[in-house]
Amino acid sequence: MKIAVLGGDGFVGWPTTLHLSDAGHEVHIIDNLSRRWIDTELGVQSLTPMDSIQERCRIWHELTGKRIHFHLLDLAKEHERLKSWLAEHRPDAVIHFAEQRAAPYSMKTDRHKTYTVDNNISATHNLLAALVETGIDAHLVHLGTMGVYGYSSVGAPIPEGYLDIEIDTPEGKKEQEILYPTRPGSVYHMTKSLDQIMFQFYAQNDGLRITDLHQGIVWGTHTEQTRRHEQLINRFDYDGDYGTVLNRFLIQAAIDYPLTVHGTGGQTRAFIHIQDSVRCIELALGDAPKRGDRVRIFNQMTETHRVRDLAELIGRLTGSRVAYVPNPRKEAAENDLVVRNEQFLALGLEPTTLEEGLLEEVVEVAKRYAHRIDRSRVPALSAWTRDIAQTLDRDPEGKSIRSIS
Amino acid sequence: MKIAVLGGDGFVGWPTTLHLSDAGHEVHIIDNLSRRWIDTELGVQSLTPMDSIQERCRIWHELTGKRIHFHLLDLAKEHERLKSWLAEHRPDAVIHFAEQRAAPYSMKTDRHKTYTVDNNISATHNLLAALVETGIDAHLVHLGTMGVYGYSSVGAPIPEGYLDIEIDTPEGKKEQEILYPTRPGSVYHMTKSLDQIMFQFYAQNDGLRITDLHQGIVWGTHTEQTRRHEQLINRFDYDGDYGTVLNRFLIQAAIDYPLTVHGTGGQTRAFIHIQDSVRCIELALGDAPKRGDRVRIFNQMTETHRVRDLAELIGRLTGSRVAYVPNPRKEAAENDLVVRNEQFLALGLEPTTLEEGLLEEVVEVAKRYAHRIDRSRVPALSAWTRDIAQTLDRDPEGKSIRSIS
Numbered sequence A, B: 001m002k003i004a005v006l007g008g009d010g011f012v013g014w015p016t017t018l019h020l021s022d023a024g025h026e027v028h029i030i031d032n033l034s035r036r037w038i039d040t041e042l043g044v045q046s047l048t049p050m051d052s053i054q055e056r057c058r059i060w061h062e063l064t065g066k067r068i069h070f071h072l073l074d075l076a077k078e079h080e081r082l083k084s085w086l087a088e089h090r091p092d093a094v095i096h097f098a099e100q101r102a103a104p105y106s107m108k109t110d111r112h113k114t115y116t117v118d119n120n121i122s123a124t125h126n127l128l129a130a131l132v133e134t135g136i137d138a139h140l141v142h143l144g145t146m147g148v149y150g151y152s153s154v155g156a157p158i159p160e161g162y163l164d165i166e167i168d169t170p171e172g173k174k175e176q177e178i179l180y181p182t183r184p185g186s187v188y189h190m191t192k193s194l195d196q197i198m199f200q201f202y203a204q205n206d207g208l209r210i211t212d213l214h215q216g217i218v219w220g221t222h223t224e225q226t227r228r229h230e231q232l233i234n235r236f237d238y239d240g241d242y243g244t245v246l247n248r249f250l251i252q253a254a255i256d257y258p259l260t261v262h263g264t265g266g267q268t269r270a271f272i273h274i275q276d277s278v279r280c281i282e283l284a285l286g287d288a289p290k291r292g293d294r295v296r297i298f299n300q301m302t303e304t305h306r307v308r309d310l311a312e313l314i315g316r317l318t319g320s321r322v323a324y325v326p327n328p329r330k331e332a333a334e335n336d337l338v339v340r341n342e343q344f345l346a347l348g349l350e351p352t353t354l355e356e357g358l359l360e361e362v363v364e365v366a367k368r369y370a371h372r373i374d375r376s377r378v379p380a381l382s383a384w385t386r387d388i389a390q391t392l393d394r395d396p397e398g399k400s401i402r403s404i405s
């Protein structure tokens, strides 16, 4: 297959690109490298030393003889170039990772909020409109998030995308299928909730074939392919904006920083290992919907955990302290989360569990690159509202820690 | 009250501005005049001769001694200027009309699709982020549309915004309140569906006080204030993109053009007279939600009619023929529509019915300005898909008419 990977320079996009190239597909990365610019803006860098995308592609070629093509293009701002690119290359599938994906970054200031909305919505919509305009019947696989549902549901298992509801009509109750209602908790999550409606529209109006993967929090670093050469290593974000909770705990443990749990740590979240994420995308690619089908939605996650349990687990594994600090987010203090993921299991996914994979991460990644960590970048400081901002403290190593276990 | 009317140069915005100024409020129009530019792009013009916004404001002042302030500002592109404006003027209420609002225009080409999404989403989101950033606790009243729900529901009455559903949980069925599910049928309608989710988020996260008016199709031209001077007259769109169905029938009747009904005309739509629309907005303004309340949603409409019944009605009134032409839209051929609107009735709205108002429109507007009509602009030619485009005909006066009654 000829596959376009939009956002292929990112944390999930890069290992996906390698995996698909390895499997024999012709892979084209389209990326505007905005994520690297944001590192520069924030003054942070990947824990793992990361080469330029051009260099990474060169090394992959040297190692395997396979070419990965890189195209610098801004999906949100270059609609005409995107169209020309599609018309020229006519991909069989398009995998769309190319969005601003950090909730804390999306909540920093109004500039970050508007950037996130303008970038993500225009990127997704430009792509949809361009596929229709060029008449290319590619399978579009998009990375969404479990977070669109918010975390304050009534405790029912979250189905894979759809819900049948009963509506009272003059002729009695009737069933209707709806998108499972979303309740996004940040501007970032909100953009994914908007994406979903755009997908529904374009599938219905234009027969676009779309798969939307509602992904859990991705953890881990290596995949089979990134392991093959030091310079193929994946990025690993640990800062307060882009670092996801588990990865942050890992590096906190590595540098003997307290494991900072927000609020009571009662938030339950869904997780998936990067290797599984990559496999799921391949499975989804192989199982495309037909023209006229509704959007196919998968829950792409393998485990759920309460944040404080994770912290305690890593604490036990590494001897680190757990520190409870004020929560910068506006969210329920405690929530349950049950997620259905039968579809991927039925397609043959065999999950890497936290229990198997964690220790490797601690040793091979966190400890190995610990000298590159900037401690001052570890606290999560983007507050969801002005009132919350006042409760935060710049120094979770010090006085804002409420209790330590 | 100090009120900002965003999009105050438009079809609903202008009479609203006059109405509120007349009632003693300090009114500021913010508009980028994009609607006038679109007239230029399409080579169409309002049936009624419309002065510049500056001239209209001058005449209102001459007539009443009251000032309407006009500010040229693009909500979608000038976030910083918007913030400064808000911080300087600190309005008590903001009425948001400023979006590209024609479904056919939004479906013309990919350029029109991306313009509509980028303009409407950025305009709405910039406003929300700016209100949060400036800390202004204004009541935000937005004009949404009944069209977000699509027109293929199971026949249940459409409630005012929310629906209680039952969800199966391990502990039995539980009730949950959700936004009434949307199913937008055009890119334009889709943007309003996205707006709704942004409102929900900002009401929940930041306590913004928001009212969303899900409006039916507006018909009619005059309000009490626009009648006071010829140069205060409201715009009246009759072209295939911006003309709404009833207004189009009226001018077709005036120039002895067949009343063009799309498909079987079995589509049922909700309607409201411009005078009632303006009153509803005033009623909504007077009934603001409190900080922390959910978004208040009203269905702003007074009657529903099947399109072919409307055509037949106007045909009887004027002696015009009704012509059934291929439908450029992708939609169900026939649908029922029952809409709840108790909230506005409870607030005292006394609807102007079609039966009372129609004849005046025919005589005072359509016939009076009939000499300004460009017949070639009457057909609706924006097709929802490429396949549909091929079924359309450039000349509904001639061969594409399937049957005439």
Ligand SMILES: NC(=O)c1ccc[n+]([C@@H]2O[C@H](COP(=O)([O-])OP(=O)(O)OC[C@H]3O[C@@H](n4cnc5c(N)ncnc54)[C@H](O)[C@@H]3O)[C@@H](O)[C@H]2O)c1
Pocket (backbone or CB within 6 Å): A006, A007, A008, A009, A010, A011, A012, A013, A030, A031, A032, A033, A034, A035, A036, A073, A074, A075, A076, A077, A096, A097, A098, A099, A100, A101, A119, A123, A143, A144, A145, A146, A215, A216, A217, A218, A219, A244
């Ligand atoms: N990482 C996770 O835990 C996680 C969890 C759930 C969902 N997701 C989703 O998966 C996708 C990939 O996540 P990630 O962690 O790899 O993010 P990332 O930020 O590492 O990668 C995103 C890539 O997209 C590019 N990009 C952004 N905007 C672009 C534009 N307008 N034009 C072209 N390229 C653009 C960036 O430069 C970056 O390389 C995202 O859509 C994200 O929302 C990620």
Ligand SMILES: NC(=O)c1ccc[n+]([C@@H]2O[C@H](COP(=O)([O-])OP(=O)(O)OC[C@H]3O[C@@H](n4cnc5c(N)ncnc54)[C@H](O)[C@@H]3O)[C@@H](O)[C@H]2O)c1
Pocket (backbone or CB within 6 Å): B006, B007, B008, B009, B010, B011, B012, B013, B030, B031, B032, B033, B034, B035, B036, B073, B074, B075, B076, B077, B096, B097, B098, B099, B100, B101, B119, B123, B143, B144, B145, B146, B215, B216, B217, B218, B219, B244
């Ligand atoms: N007319 C109807 O039948 C109808 C029905 C339902 C809902 N609505 C909604 O009511 C609102 C007003 O409708 P209308 O018929 O008056 O439309 P209109 O096009 O006549 O007016 C919209 C105004 O907003 C301005 N505008 C657009 N984008 C802007 C931007 N980025 N910055 C500043 N100004 C901008 C335009 O110049 C125009 O003056 C719209 O949001 C529409 O969706 C209208």
